[in-house]
Amino acid sequence: MGCCNRSNGLLAGAVFGAVVAFLGGILIPVGNRIIKGTVEKEAVVEPGTTAYDTWVSAGANVYRQFWFFDVTNADEVLQNGTIPVVVQKGPYTYRTRYLPKENITFNPNETASFLLPLGAIFEPSMSVGPEEDNVTSLNLAVAGAYSIVPEQLLEIMIKLSKSSLFQHRTVKELLWGYTDPMLKGTVGLFAPYNGTYDGYYTVYTGKNNISKVGIIDRWKGNRSLDFWDDKYCNMINGTDASSFHPFVDKKEALYFFSSDICRSVSAGFKEIKDLKGIEVYRYTLLPSTLAAPNDNPDNACFCKNLKTTKNCTLAGVLDISSCQGGKPIYISLPHFLYGSPSLRENVLGLNPNEDHHYTFLDVEPTTGFTFRFAKRIQVNMMYGPSKHITVLKKVKDYTIFPIVWLNETAALDDETADMFKTELISRIEMLDITQKALLGTGVSIFVLCLIAYAVDRSFRNRIF
Template identity: 45%
Template sequence: MGCDRNCGLIAGAVIGAVLAVFGGILMPVGDLLIQKTIKKQVVLEEGTIAFKNWVKTGTEVYRQFWIFDVQNPQEVMMNSSNIQVKQRGPYTYSPMVPSSNLHYQLEQRLTTSQFSIWLWQTLRELLWGYRDPFLSLVPYPVTTTVGLFYPYNNTADGVYKVFNGKDNISKVAIIDTYKGKRNLSYWESHCDMINGTDAASFPPFVEKSQVLQFFSSDICRSIYAVFESDVNLKGIPVYRFVLPSKAFASPVENPDNYCFCTEKIISKNCTSYGVLDISKCKEGRPVYISLPHFLYASPDVSEPIDGLNPNEEEHRTYLDIEPITGFTLQFAKRLQVNLLVKPSEKIQVLKNLKRNYIVPILWLNETGTIGDEKANMFRSQVTGKINLLGLIEMILLSVGVVMFVAFMISYCACRSKTIK
């Protein structure tokens, strides 16, 4: 009887040890299996999850446009006062920008036609284009239809050539060329490079310590995001990456930004920050891009503008990335479009201005979140299986250790009684 009991206890301990060892071995083996499966599924080729997501994201995208309604246009033009703005939405505004060699002829038409630099149009016209009556008077072959997003409604922003990751998974979705080029021809040095992906996805196995680079044609440059926090998105653990204030800093604080500094008068010898001059990218139009309400911009930029209220919660840009696959499952892109207005002795309506203004026109809030159907698929095919495997590993290891310890204690107790 004693032998049978002791043998049974030893057998239980052995079984526990085997379960614990199997659970321990399953951890690295399981990780290898996961990596192999993920690497196969994130390659951009027909039949993979990544390819399906690339062709049709399943992300619900919403766009909001907020305009800044100028409350005191006459005071600004006559006395060079601070511009008082009131945020309204969703509307937009788009100017007519004169060429310097037409100053005299444009001034004549401004005076005789009683035009102003301030315009009032419908939302549809201002966003997607309208025929400007003043431009029809310009003695120069110019496009008379203007609009902030004209002619980009329902059009692509250019042809992208990206790596499919089949030969090197660490390069999947990274842009090789944009419009047939590896550089933009807008900036000097490294600022002109096209880096990273288009932000819709990144190479798999994203780490919190990574700096994620991506290219945005909206701001005509490559930029980057850093980890901020863990987020639970519809039951899917994701990493929230945000655009840091350092990305918009002056070269004094961030030397890497020296090649984004353009006009020395406006940038105050590159000490001002938070506003990007993209005029070269926009056919010479004096367009400046910033975060909404000049978030992260230097005080001198917003000083001539009253009515702004920048805050990170509403005005920053972020990406919520599922770290195993590298897919962006939720995002918020916030951009503000600004125009440069300067004094001009040649144009009467600008003659009384005593300073330069970077005038906020509108800001765009574009958000996207993975749909419920896609989230269910993602949980079942990706995170669900990974969590199940992890649960099995922990159960085997825990049960095995408990069994081994319990049976060994019982065996030792029985042995001591037998010896007595």
């Protein structure tokens, strides 16, 4: 009777182990579905969700750091046609994106519309000096009028106002505006800024299709741009880069639109990074983003001027004059990173460094939220030779001149990181541990009981 009881007990143990293992196996898909459903629900842009509060107002402090290119040989350039030499000066730091979205309206087609207010507050503690620091830079008015005003008229305007190709201005003036003696109006790289708006934006909330959450449906009321003479280049693709759909796959490209550069771009996965104990996927702009059309045919429609772009063979710059009222403004990565060598031969003192000058997004793959980013852009203007304009008579070739580069950056703060790890990561890890423990324990009990049962049966057969 004892042997029978032992055998029955071992069989019961094997059944129990199988049941435990089965529960562990069942818990894996069930648990994953629970996690997926919860994340997708909280990622929808609507009042009451986790995503909503961060969407309305940036959760982390966003800063714009500016580095100016100070010209050290302005007189030699004017008098002898010497190649300009610049020295980087900065950073001068401003807090931005501190104002919440305004005029938020939820639409029947599962979209939300809003205005994005713009503002900048100077941060002295994060800057090398005050806003009143002086910089010798390209004359924004002269360079801006060069491609618009007839040469003979521009020469008269320059002489009457006693302007020149270069000027001495404060950081504050160059960024946010000053009254120019030649144009008799306000001139500045970002003027007007404070008190203005970007948008209207209309974006998908993801309510019934989470894969579309955050994707821009319209900008300024339009589904496409009108800056470029091509349907492809005028496309508005992706989100604003602050977030993407949940459960990001590192194999996919992430698309986003930036009004700063008047176009959409894509970023590719580079590596996995650790951010305050949270695993994030780092995405970067590819070198092909600003490649010359002969290397990347998709960029052909971004080439606007055959002369200044050397028949569209110049890499590393984007002519955005069509969305800047005709002003000859060119966007690049800092120090002409990934740009044609001629860009750095026409202006000396530039030292591109990928670690310091590339743009990246650190995206948490489960939620799709961007937890850290660095958007790095250089603002350049163009001037060239002239037979009629005195200050340009010594210029030998068209020059795309660097004025300032900026790094707009933000990162997840410690408090939010701890909350995220507690509310999501720790629960996922606990569920994963429970799944594995049940599955492992159940299989172990099942196997051990079966082995013991087989040994017991063999022993009994030998005895009887």
